[in-house]
Amino acid sequence: MTTATYDDHADWYNAYMSPSSGGEFIDRLHTMLRELLGPGEGLCLDVCCGTGAHAAPAAALGWTPVGIDLSHGQLRHAAGRLPVAQGDATALPLADDSVPAAICVLASTDVPDYAAMLREIARVLTPGGRFVHLGVHPCFIGAFADWSEGTRIVVNERYADRSRTLDSWNPAGVRARVGAWHVPLADLLNATLAAGLRLERTTETGSGGIPDLFGFTAVKPRPATPRTTSAAPAALAHDRRLPSNR
Template identity: 70%
Template sequence: MPGSRTAVYDEHADWYNDHMSADGVGHYVQRVHETLGDLLGHGSGTCLDVCCGTGAHASRLGELGWTPLGVDLSRGQLRHAVRRLPVAVADATALPLADGSVPAAVCVLASTDVPDYAAVLREIARVLAPGGRFVHLGVHPCFVGAFADRSDPPRVVVDPGYTDRSRRFDGGNPAGVRVRVGAWHLPMADLLNAATTTGLRLTRTAENGPDGIPELFGFLTVKEEADDTSPHRSLQLGPSGV
């Protein structure tokens, strides 16, 4: 699993690579990339793709002028990602980068794949340079999850399970990602608080989805001050980065 110490995505890596490239999710990926571009904007230098998976979003980062660098714990996923961007095997809660070393970072469609997303955000804040940008983009915490009944589109009916922060395998597409690897739910307030308590300044939010019902939620944050309290780490890549 990206960003977790147990890479459960390994056994699903080939399926996921095909799934994200399939015609059936093409419009979804297009919305993801549109929203990512809207939040991150154009720039130059390294953009760290945290929990990069198969590298499905590297092309969009390149179109925006950034040089993507991916990190993920799943070697199975990185077998596909290495064809799309330089990569390193790493846990997202212990990134192998020095403090304040990258001008930009993103985490796309991965927040539900980690049990402690707040710890991931703290690590991202540590490695961001002062003035650096970080974009979170994921499933909408209010309308997508095991607590959300989407069987009668475009209606979404939310039940009290919205407050359940545990990992669940039910709900959603019966042939999709969640039934294979599960998902940790993070309510909207928890998600925003996790970001702002790292010292990152929230500057913009975005929602996107069909029929006026948001299925994606993202935000842009900016690091205002360097954080010198953590031990320095240096990124080390093998011949192929994996």
């Protein structure tokens, strides 16, 4: 099981992700979540739910959010916001085809094997169920991107580096504390398709001209309906038999 790196930072992260601290960033994030998830009912599995900071937008849409996370420290905070269970996102303790919706918010860089997590999400979704991914923009956020100039982002060759790192242009940010696994854009989308999910919508947003958030909605296809064979063609063929030689 993956080490819960957030346990040592759970109290700090709970404060960091509060609306008063996150401000405009949290507002944009939750607006994206509402638009991508849409209204519905039934369980909405919050995978890597952390402190439960993103449960309220799902609940406001009519869903019943339930959370799972590896970090016991974060679940102490989440338990007051939604029902939670401790578990590994790559081995979800749920039956096949059991939840109509799932979300993963700001956690793709916390999972060493996001493709495995996507396969698990696809497994537990009901046919027709939807999954919403929301994360930092894979093209512009990471150890490979320097935001120190604000209006100009410098991206270097480390974009191709998928290994975990604590390097960050911001030494006071989340990644300098807990590290991150970079998931390039192509890897993210290809892993979603390989899991058997169908991309329905993508979106990106930023406070300026460069997006810092990327999200998509993907759907688990319903089984194909068996095609019924009409008896009419056979009857027609029968009617068109050549006349006898009587």
